[in-house]
Amino acid sequence: MAELLIVNNLKTYFDRYDGVVKAVDGISYKVNYGETLAIVGESGSGKTVSVLSLLRLIKRNGRIVDGEAIFDGKDLLKLNKEELRQVRGKDISIVFQDPMTSLNPIMRVGIQIMEPILWHRVMSDKEARERAIELLRLVGIPEYKTRVWDYPFQFSGGMRQRVMIAIALACNPKLVIADEPTTALDVTVRAQILNLLSDMKEEFKTSVIFITHDITLAMNFADTIMVMYAGKIAEYASAEKFIRNPLHPYSQGLISSTLDINAKEGTLRPIPGNPPSLVNPPSGCRFHPRCSYAQDICREVEPEYKEVEDGHFVACHLVKGGKFNA
Amino acid sequence: MPELLSVKNLRKYFPVKKKFLKAVDNVSFSLEQGETLGLVGESGSGKSTLGRSILRLIEPDAGEIIFDGVDLRKLKGEELRQKRRFMQIIFQDPLASLNPMMTIGQNIEDPLIIHNIGTREERRRAVEELLDIVGLGREVIDAFPYEFSGGQQQRVGIARALALNPKFIVADEPVSSLDVSIQAQIVSLLYELKRRFKISYLFISHDLAVVRYLSDKVAVMYLGTIVEMAPKEELYTNPLHPYTRALLASVPKMPRDGERQRRFSALKGEVPSPIDLPQGCRFQSRCEYVMETCRKQEPAFREVSPGHFVACHLV
Amino acid sequence: MEVAINRKVKRTSYWSSAWRRFKRNKMAVAGLIYIIIIIIVSIFTPWIAPYPYDEPHYAHTFEKPSAKFWWGTDDLGRDMFSRNLYAMRNALLVGFGSQIVVLIIGVIIGSIAGYRGGLVDTLLMRITDIMYAFPTFLFNVILVTVMGRGLFTILVAVGLTGWAGMARLIRGMVMYLKHAEFVEAARALGAKESYIIRKYILPNMLGPIIVSLAFGIPNGIWIEAGLALIGMGVRPPMPSWGNMIGAGIGYIMAFPHMVVFPVLTFALTLLAFTYVGDGLRDALNPRSEV
Numbered sequence A: 001m002a003e004l005l006i007v008n009n010l011k012t013y014f015d016r017y018d019g020v021v022k023a024v025d026g027i028s029y030k031v032n033y034g035e036t037l038a039i040v041g042e043s044g045s046g047k048t049v050s051v052l053s054l055l056r057l058i059k060r061n062g063r064i065v066d067g068e069a070i071f072d073g074k075d076l077l078k079l080n081k082e083e084l085r086q087v088r089g090k091d092i093s094i095v096f097q098d099p100m101t102s103l104n105p106i107m108r109v110g111i112q113i114m115e116p117i118l119w120h121r122v123m124s125d126k127e128a129r130e131r132a133i134e135l136l137r138l139v140g141i142p143e144y145k146t147r148v149w150d151y152p153f154q155f156s157g158g159m160r161q162r163v164m165i166a167i168a169l170a171c172n173p174k175l176v177i178a179d180e181p182t183t184a185l186d187v188t189v190r191a192q193i194l195n196l197l198s199d200m201k202e203e204f205k206t207s208v209i210f211i212t213h214d215i216t217l218a219m220n221f222a223d224t225i226m227v228m229y230a231g232k233i234a235e236y237a238s239a240e241k242f243i244r245n246p247l248h249p250y251s252q253g254l255i256s257s258t259l260d261i262n263a264k265e266g267t268l269r270p271i272p273g274n275p276p277s278l279v280n281p282p283s284g285c286r287f288h289p290r291c292s293y294a295q296d297i298c299r300e301v302e303p304e305y306k307e308v309e310d311g312h313f314v315a316c317h318l319v320k321g322g323k324f325n326a
Numbered sequence B: 001m002p003e004l005l006s007v008k009n010l011r012k013y014f015p016v017k018k019k020f021l022k023a024v025d026n027v028s029f030s031l032e033q034g035e036t037l038g039l040v041g042e043s044g045s046g047k048s049t050l051g052r053s054i055l056r057l058i059e060p061d062a063g064e065i066i067f068d069g070v071d072l073r074k075l076k077g078e079e080l081r082q083k084r085r086f087m088q089i090i091f092q093d094p095l096a097s098l099n100p101m102m103t104i105g106q107n108i109e110d111p112l113i114i115h116n117i118g119t120r121e122e123r124r125r126a127v128e129e130l131l132d133i134v135g136l137g138r139e140v141i142d143a144f145p146y147e148f149s150g151g152q153q154q155r156v157g158i159a160r161a162l163a164l165n166p167k168f169i170v171a172d173e174p175v176s177s178l179d180v181s182i183q184a185q186i187v188s189l190l191y192e193l194k195r196r197f198k199i200s201y202l203f204i205s206h207d208l209a210v211v212r213y214l215s216d217k218v219a220v221m222y223l224g225t226i227v228e229m230a231p232k233e234e235l236y237t238n239p240l241h242p243y244t245r246a247l248l249a250s251v252p253k254m255p256r257d258g259e260r261q262r263r264f265s266a267l268k269g270e271v272p273s274p275i276d277l278p279q280g281c282r283f284q285s286r287c288e289y290v291m292e293t294c295r296k297q298e299p300a301f302r303e304v305s306p307g308h309f310v311a312c313h314l315v
Numbered sequence C: 001m002e003v004a005i006n007r008k009v010k011r012t013s014y015w016s017s018a019w020r021r022f023k024r025n026k027m028a029v030a031g032l033i034y035i036i037i038i039i040i041v042s043i044f045t046p047w048i049a050p051y052p053y054d055e056p057h058y059a060h061t062f063e064k065p066s067a068k069f070w071w072g073t074d075d076l077g078r079d080m081f082s083r084n085l086y087a088m089r090n091a092l093l094v095g096f097g098s099q100i101v102v103l104i105i106g107v108i109i110g111s112i113a114g115y116r117g118g119l120v121d122t123l124l125m126r127i128t129d130i131m132y133a134f135p136t137f138l139f140n141v142i143l144v145t146v147m148g149r150g151l152f153t154i155l156v157a158v159g160l161t162g163w164a165g166m167a168r169l170i171r172g173m174v175m176y177l178k179h180a181e182f183v184e185a186a187r188a189l190g191a192k193e194s195y196i197i198r199k200y201i202l203p204n205m206l207g208p209i210i211v212s213l214a215f216g217i218p219n220g221i222w223i224e225a226g227l228a229l230i231g232m233g234v235r236p237p238m239p240s241w242g243n244m245i246g247a248g249i250g251y252i253m254a255f256p257h258m259v260v261f262p263v264l265t266f267a268l269t270l271l272a273f274t275y276v277g278d279g280l281r282d283a284l285n286p287r288s289e290v
Helices: A047-056 A082-088 A109-119 A125-138 A157-169 A187-204 A215-221 A239-245 A249-257 A296-300 B046-055 B076-085 B104-114 B119-132 B150-162 B180-197 B208-214 B232-237 B243-248 B292-296 C016-022 C026-043 C080-116 C117-132 C136-147 C151-161 C164-178 C182-188 C192-229 C241-249 C259-285
Strands: A003-016 A021-034 A038-040 A063-069 A092-095 A175-179 A207-214 A223-231 A232-238 A307-311 A313-314 B005-015 B019-032 B037-040 B060-068 B088-090 B166-174 B200-205 B217-222 B225-232 B302-305 B309-312
Touching: A003 A157, A021 A047, A021 A063, A021 A207, A021 A223, A021 A232, A038 A047, A038 A215, A038 A313, A047 A092, A047 A175, A047 A207, A082 B104, A092 A157, A109 A125, A109 A157, A125 A157, A157 A187, A157 A239, A187 A207, A187 A215, A187 B243, A207 A215, A215 A223, A215 A239, A215 A249, A215 C164, A223 A249, A232 A239, A232 A249, A239 C016, A249 B180, A313 B005, B005 B046, B019 B046, B019 B060, B019 B217, B019 B225, B037 B046, B046 B088, B046 B166, B046 B200, B076 B088, B088 B150, B088 C182, B104 B119, B104 B150, B104 C182, B150 B180, B150 C182, B180 B200, B180 B208, B200 B208, B217 B232, B217 B243, B225 B243, C016 C026, C016 C259, C026 C080, C026 C259, C080 C117, C080 C151, C080 C164, C080 C192, C080 C241, C080 C259, C117 C164, C136 C151, C136 C192, C151 C192, C164 C192, C182 C192, C192 C241, C192 C259, C241 C259
Parallel strands: A038 A207, A038 A223, A092 A175, A175 A207, B037 B200, B037 B217, B088 B166, B166 B200
Antiparallel strands: A003 A021, A003 A063, A223 A232, A232 A313, A307 A313, B005 B019, B005 B060, B217 B225, B225 B309, B302 B309
C-alpha cells in the first residue's frame, strides 16, 4: 500500500471565552511513502493545528471533535496515551519552527539526540551515543565529535536547526513533520537547511509534511501541495498540476500576491480584505468576502471539496471539469 | 532631482566587554528626493542600526548625515525635534509601535499634537483623511490597536508616519511580520504612497523580492558595511559581489514552464560574529572565490560603472 | 487598490476588556462586592454602630450574642458589634492609607532610578534592597515606638516600611518602557521627554501598579492587627482586630464570641482583598487569555 497516512474529515476546535474557534473544520488528505506534502496557508488557516492534532500536541482548550488519521494501519486519534507516546519521536517526529526555543537549553545536544533513541529503546546506550555522533555528522555540523557535548547556546540558529533535524531523524521515523522550519532563519541559511532536508529525505527514505506560508517554496520543494484557508482545504494537487493549473481563487491570489524576485513592476495583485474570524466564519464559502469572482451561491452554500481532475481536489463552486470558470 | 539625504562615513560601534561590535562601519550613500533606497541584509548586517542611526534614534559615533542641507548630527534638542517632522519611521512590529493606551485616532493624531499643529477640528479631519489614504475606515478612530490584525495595525503606523508630511521615511522591515497576502497589500500601499507623495524611503528588508518591487536603488549590507550598491535593475541582472550573487541564488523562484528547484544554491557557513572581525574582507569566511589579498586588505568601496559600487577585490 | 474594513468595531478599551476578564472570576467579583460593602459600612460607621465603641455596660459584661448586643459584649460590657465596625474602619484606613504612602515613595524612587540609570539607579536600588531585607514587622514596631501610637502614625509607618516592592516594580517598568518600540516611535515623532513620560510611559504602568496596591492593602491590615496584638497598635479603648483578639484569647474557652467574630471578619476581609488582587492581576494582563 502506497499510503502512509490517510486523514479523514479531521475537525479540531478550541474553546475560547468568546466562542468556539473552528481551527480545522473537516479536512481530508493523504501522504504516501516517500512523499513530500507541503501544507500552505497563512496564520489562522489551520495548517499547524491540522498536523499537530495527529500527535495530539494541541493546547489544552482544544479538542478533536471528529475524524480519523490512519497511520500505518492504526487510527492515531484513537490511540491511548501510551500508544501515542510510542509513535511520537519514533514513527512520526517534528522539526519545530524556532530553533532558539525548541531545544532544551540546559541539556547537551548529544543527550537531546539520544533521548528519543533511549526512550523508545531502539538501541543500547553505547550504540545510541555513536548514533548521535553519526547524526550530527550527517546533518552537517563541523567538528561533530566534540560538538556533540556542547550546549544549544553554543550553536548558531542554523546549526540549532540542524540539531533539531538530527533529533527528528534519530529513530528513523516514517514521517517527519517540519513546521515552518526555515522561517526563523536567515535567507542564506534557509537554502542550506532546505538542501539538508532534501538530502535527509533521500537518505532516510522518510515522508515529509512541510508546513509553510511560502507558496513559491512549496511549488519548488514539494511533491504535493495542499492549500488551506480558514480551517478548510481550498486546493490539493501534485506540484506539477498545481503549477500548471492552480484552480482555487485563493491559490491564484497567493501566487499573484507573492512577490517573485523576477516579477515585473506593477504585477502585484494583492488579495483584498483580512483573514476571517474562526469563531464566526463567513457563510457559504469562507473565502467569498475576499474573492473577486464571488457569486450568490458562494455566499450561501459551502462548496464541496471534490476531485475535479485526476488527483486534483478543489473546494470552489466555479470550478467545473478541471477548469476555472469565472 | 535635488539630493535629499547624504550619509558619509557613518559609524556606530557598541562596546562589548573589551571589544567592539561594529554594527555600522563606515557607511556612505546618498538619496535624492522621491528616490527609494532598498537596504538588504541578513541578521547582523547592521541594516536596522543604520536606519535608526540616520534618524538619531540611536546616536551614531562618527560621520555626517546631511539631510535637506543640514548636518543632523550637529543639531541639538529643539532643533532636532523640529527636523523630525520631515523624517519618520515605520516599524517591523506594528502592534509594538503603537501606544496601547491610546486609541487609533489618538495614535495617528499624536504627531500633530506634539508639534502643535491645527485645532482639534482640523486634527480630526486630518486623521480621517490619513485613514482614507491608508485604506482604513473611520470607525477605527475610537478603537484600540490590539483589536486589529497586523496588517491593519501597520496601516495605522503608516498613517501616523504620514501625518507630518515627511520627506523621508525609514521603513524597517515593515512587512516581515505580516501574512503573505497582507504583505502584498502593504507593499502595494507603500508603492502608491511613494508615487503619490514623492516620499523617499529607506526600505530595509531581508526579502529581496519586496526590495526589488519598491526600490529605485539597492544596497546590500554585510556585517556593518555596504558591499554592493547599484540601481535596481543593474543589481538584480548584473550582481558583482559574491555575497549579492549568493543572496539572489538562494531565493526560491516562481517555477516557470515547469522548471522547479529541488535544491538551492547555498552559501557555506553562517554569518560570523560582528565582534571579532577578521582582517581583510569581512566576507572571506564564506566566499568561494577568496584569495590572499582578501585576507589581508579590506576592499575599497568603488564605483565600477555609473552608479554601481562594489567592495570586492575580484572586481 | 484599497481595502476597507467592513466589520463592526467594538469599542473596547484596555479598561473595559480588563473589567470583562475580571467579571469572569467569580471569587474576585464576590470579594469586590464584599469590599464595597465594608467600605460603605466603614464610612457610615459612626451612624450605623448601635453603641459607641468605648461605652461600657458593667451590668452586661461577657454576654453572649443577644438582641441587645448582636455580637455579645466584652470584659467591660462594650458592644462587640460596634467595636468590630470601628476596628474594620481602622483597618481599612491603615490599609488604604499606607498604600498611598507606598505609592508616593515608590513612584519617586522607582521612576528616578529607572529613568536615570547609572550611578543614581545603583544607589537608589541598594537603598531599596536594604529596605527589602529589613524585617518589616520589627521595623514597624520601631517606627511606632518613635512616632507614637496613633492611627495616622501607624499608617505612615506601614507605608515607610513597605515601599521597596513598589519601587522595584516601577523601576523595572520604566526601564522596560524607556526602550519600548512605541516610546521610540514617540521620540521619532519629535516628542519631548516630559510628554513621553506623561502620555506614553505612565499610562502603561498603571496595570501592575494597581495590582501591587491591591495586594498591599491586606498587607497593611495585617501589620496593623499584628501591632495591636502585641500592644503596639492604636491606644485602647480604640478597637483594632488585633487588640480585640488579643484581649479575647484568654477567654476563648468560656466566651468564644469575643474571639470568633473579630477573627472571622478579619479573615474574610483579608481573603476578599486577596481574591480581588488575584482577579485584578489576571484581568489587567491581556496576555493571560488563552
